[in-house]
Amino acid sequence: MATNPNFMNGVPELLILRTLEARDMYGYELVQAIRARTNQAISLGEGVVYPALHALEAGGMLRSRRKLVNGRTRVYYALTAKGTKHLAGLVRHWQHIAHAVALAMGGTAYAAAPL
Amino acid sequence: MPQPRFDRLSERLLQAGIAPRHVRRYCRELSDHFDDLVREEKAGGAEREFAETRALSRLGNDDDLADAMLAKPELISLTARYPWAVFGIGPLVLVAASVAGALYFEHWLLNQPIGIFSWWTGQPPGPITAKFATQVYTVYNTLVVYGGPLLLAWLLYWLGSRQRMPVGWIVTGVALVCVLGGFQDIIFYDTGCRGCGHLIVNSGLVPPFPNLPVSLARAAMNLAIAGGVWFLLAKRKASYAMALSHTE
Numbered sequence: 001m002a003t004n005p006n007f008m009n010g011v012p013e014l015l016i017l018r019t020l021e022a023r024d025m026y027g028y029e030l031v032q033a034i035r036a037r038t039n040q041a042i043s044l045g046e047g048v049v050y051p052a053l054h055a056l057e058a059g060g061m062l063r064s065r066r067k068l069v070n071g072r073t074r075v076y077y078a079l080t081a082k083g084t085k086h087l088a089g090l091v092r093h094w095q096h097i098a099h100a101v102a103l104a105m106g107g108t109a110y111a112a113a114p115l
Numbered sequence: 116m117p118q119p120r121f122d123r124l125s126e127r128l129l130q131a132g133i134a135p136r137h138v139r140r141y142c143r144e145l146s147d148h149f150d151d152l153v154r155e156e157k158a159g160g161a162e163r164e165f166a167e168t169r170a171l172s173r174l175g176n177d178d179d180l181a182d183a184m185l186a187k188p189e190l191i192s193l194t195a196r197y198p199w200a201v202f203g204i205g206p207l208v209l210v211a212a213s214v215a216g217a218l219y220f221e222h223w224l225l226n227q228p229i230g231i232f233s234w235w236t237g238q239p240p241g242p243i244t245a246k247f248a249t250q251v252y253t254v255y256n257t258l259v260v261y262g263g264p265l266l267l268a269w270l271l272y273w274l275g276s277r278q279r280m281p282v283g284w285i286v287t288g289v290a291l292v293c294v295l296g297g298f299q300d301i302i303f304y305d306t307g308c309r310g311c312g313h314l315i316v317n318s319g320l321v322p323p324f325p326n327l328p329v330s331l332a333r334a335a336m337n338l339a340i341a342g343g344v345w346f347l348l349a350k351r352k353a354s355y356a357m358a359l360s361h362t363e
Contacts, residue, residue, distance in 0.1 A: 028152070045175045047179070048179060048180065050144050050145065054137050055187040075144060
């Protein structure tokens with residue numbers, strides 16, 4: 001049986017990929033979207049989101065492009081096909097964990113909630 | 116709007132082996148993010164100074180920002196990951212590739228169906244065209260043999276210094292390329308009839324070690340030029356750093 005040495009492993013990746021699933025975003029926009037989406041329950045260190053973005057791009061999950069917006073060049077990140085597939089795997093994994101935790105807590109209400 | 120400088124963070128990441136393109140982009144993104152945070156704080160009614168302090172604290176301190184990047188081994192450059200390949204094997208591959216590339220180009224030119232030098236000189240193939248072709252190829256070969264190693268030395272220096280590699284690796288790469296490059300020679304001469312030209316490649320490192328004294332002299336010259344340029348660059352960098360420390 002697989003072990004889970006660190007429950008928070010993969011959380012930033014999951015949040016980033018899930019948020020970028022809707023549309024392309026640049027770093028600041030992405031952090032704000034994650035805060036809003038998680039009702040501010042999960043607040044990533046704002047500057048440390050970029051290493052995760054760079055690593056996901058290096059892994060082929062995201063692609064970046066520069067875009068001129070209001071006279072400023074922004075680096076926009078977008079999900080790739082590989083990233084979409086990876087996200088589906090992460091979602092399944094997290095739903096499995098959420099379900100297990102909900103069972104341990106004596107109910108299944110939490111597990112049913114979508115991400 | 117004044118933006119925080121990430122020079123120290125950039126230097127730390129480069130020294131730790133993070134690829135320069137990631138470091139450059141990271142610092143630019145952080146600067147832009149800072150700018151956005153300040154705008155947000157000011158829009159919420161904060162004074163400029165307070166908005167900047169808040170923005171910096173939301174962005175994270177240098178240690179957090181560096182640790183987040185250093186936790187991603189996939190962002191480490193190939194130069195930092197395999198210095199022995201870049202500065203040890205790289206010079207050999209680069210010198211061999213540059214000689215092969217130069218030869219390929221020369222051979223391709225020589226095999227053009229239209230006599231390119233006849234067209235150039237307006238003369239039919241013969242002694243005049245042959246002499247001209249020999250002169251042109253001699254200039255080209257001289258540039259390749261003398262300029263090539265120095266260009267490659269510059270490339271290795273640039274690669275190593277932008278990644279803040281230990282000086283030992285850069286010196287090894289530059290010295291190897293200077294020495295190996297000095298031992299290669301390309302000679303061409305045309306005798307006047309089509310297909311009678313001679314294109315010769317000599318390597319002073321392969322038995323019977325042709326023109327060994329000349330090869331040694333050329334290697335020494337390459338080393339002296341590369342060393343001289345290095346010395347001047349180091350001197351300029353040191354005086355720039357001193358000027359910067361005076362202004363801080």
